[in-house]
Amino acid sequence: MTTDSPAGKSPPPGKRADARRNRETVLAAAAEVFVTSGVDAPIRQIAARAGVGMATIYRHFPTRADLVTAVYRHQIEACAEAGPNLLASADSPFDALREWIDLFVAFLVTKHGLADALQSDNDRFAALHDYFLDRLLPVCAELLEAAVEAGDIRPGTQPYELMRGIGNLCIGRDNDPRYDPRRLIALLLQGLRQPHAS
Amino acid sequence: MTTDSPAGKSPPPGKRADARRNRETVLAAAAEVFVTSGVDAPIRQIAARAGVGMATIYRHFPTRADLVTAVYRHQIEACAEAGPNLLASADSPFDALREWIDLFVAFLVTKHGLADALQSDNDRFAALHDYFLDRLLPVCAELLEAAVEAGDIRPGTQPYELMRGIGNLCIGRDNDPRYDPRRLIALLLQGLRQPHAS
DNA sequence: AAGTGAAGCGGAGCGATGCTCCACTTAGTA
DNA sequence: TACTAAGTGGAGCATCGCTCCGCTTCACTT
Structure with a gap:
């Protein structure tokens, strides 16, 4: 299988x-x-x-999900592979997490309707949802965990919840100057941030 | 018109x-x-x-939006009217904002597919989107502004962006134990929070 | 080169859905 | 009661997802 x-x-x-x-x-x-x-x-x-x-x-x-997956497979792989690299190259695990999320968001917002499809409760896209999760959730979890261990962010956030939240924030008509998901995601990350223990 | x-x-x-x-x-x-x-x-x-x-x-x-609007009109009105009341009764403008958002979220998550429809780029729902904005945006703006003036949250956040972000976070299959929009929204509010000026 | 079988192909066709059009029905009035 | 315009219902058209099946073409054998 x-x-x-x-x-x-x-x-x-x-x-x-x-x-x-x-x-x-x-x-x-x-x-x-x-x-x-x-x-x-x-x-x-x-x-x-x-x-x-x-x-x-x-x-x-x-299924439609198979087609969409195949079309974007390379870019999803690239995003998945960038995770560990960023963790090695960034100044801090938190920066790595932030940069990785930037990558993820950039991918989502440039694919018309992708974010919508990802979260839609339409069964046609279930396999797409699963594929994203299979591939990216472990990466997100690793980054999240590293940031927690470094004391950059507070513990307790589930990778699934974070990824889905980010995906959700990217939903909607493109190019609306009044709405930039990145600003809200920055706010979210800010809320995640742990006041550095003295 | x-x-x-x-x-x-x-x-x-x-x-x-x-x-x-x-x-x-x-x-x-x-x-x-x-x-x-x-x-x-x-x-x-x-x-x-x-x-x-x-x-x-x-x-x-x-249009479908007209039907949906008519069905939920009372609840939307109730949410709109709760804003000023909360501002008067809550301990702080920030608390008022939080409680109002709770109300808004509770409304959205109990209406199957409403949040999806609100942000969908489907023209059928454009009027619904507009109605929500017409009615609730001023309320949100008022709460936001009050919280900023009280020094509870940092300035610079646009009401439209906040409302749409919250709406977006409420999108998706209901009753998924792994995903509770409220937790992310709490994080968002945390990020919005201003470290109290000394 | 010709023959052959199966892999692959195309599009007609079915069911679901959005939305419209128009002949019929009925409420309200004289 | 008779009339008329407001109101109604559902047949009908268009679009879209997905399937089914007769025809075509490849790749291999002789």
């Missing part, structure tokens, strides 16, 4: 050449469509852009 | 008796359906429950 079938995985080499080609075509088309129409774009639209039938998309990516 | 037609308004008395009766029937049916199926429930379902045709619903409530 966990080893060979879920979500996007890299192109399985055991498939026929035309199938592999189509998979890439669909991925490219989906990426383009997601930019303009959001991750909720009609499958028909993606199929049309890719010049394939809808069934082809459903065959390669059984 | 602003004076007589938008959103739900109280039952216009100039209508025919059966029309007024139907309006109430629809409102009651919608309230029931919203509880079980969320504010996104199919119009057909509400119409069936009310025993009327779909057109009847659309005639009384041209």
